Amino acid sequence: MVGNLTLSRWEEGYLISNVAVHPDFRRRSIARRLMEAAIRWAEEKGAPWLVLEVRRQNTAAKNLYQSLGFVTVDVTSEMRAASNLALPKDLDAEDEVGELSLRRDWPRLWQLHQSSLTPPGLRILGKEPDDFRPSLASLLSNGLGRFFAGREMRHWGVEKEGELVALLTLDASRMGFSNKMEILVHPRWLGEVEKGLMARAAGFLARFPRGPVQAKIRRSSPETVSLFQKWGLREAQTLERMGLGLKNQKGE
Secondary structure, three states: OOEEEEEEEEOOEEEEEEEEEOHHHOOOOHHHHHHHHHHHHHHHOOOOEEEEEEEOOOHHHHHHHHHOOOEEEEEEEEEEEOOOOOOOOOOOOOOOEEEOOHHHHHHHHHHHHHOOOOOOOOOOOOOOHHHHOOOHHHHHHHHHHHHHHOEEEEEEEEEEOOEEEEEEEEEEEOOOOOEEEEEEEOHHHOOOOHHHHHHHHHHHHOOOOOOOEEEEEEOOOHHHHHHHHOOOOEEEEEEEEEEEEOOOOOOO
């Protein structure tokens, strides 16, 4: 066995993972032939698209995927800090950051998620509006988690021109476990609203034990990674999600 590729059903399309070639057999187009076989197989099954994730620094793999027609549709950076964020005291922001309610604001969250997420005609993330509508079961589960595990979750957003352009989700622990943070920013406002979100995050986390922080930054860029590094976070990995639209059985 000198090469491998895993193809898994993912929503209405397929996910490619574990693309690997034995070091002694590289540069013989084995990875390309594996990818071409996966594309043909998915087309024969009538799948609308293929999706994969690749590390941002893996230029050789990205060049291969791009040569086969894949395009980048999203970028996510995972960052970590050893303890709660120690941000500068002058991190006050001009933008007003307001708390959101999942029960009330889920339509606006869906619109933010969809904004410029994929190139026109390549919808591969499979998110529908109802995916953001919280169910009674999920609300109950979150409530029990807060009660028994000492966790507390908050959602904050930044509004511009009547539109929700950024979202901060914080899941903090009162028991010293990891505090989890996720930030999503509309592409138009990247680099302009993160300061206010981080000021709110620092103020909220100051009420909890100084546990480690895990941050996930959607729509990431080298500039945003550099910005968060200044606030005490280090980059663990950055993954580019790439997609390929396929012809279905009707030839569309």
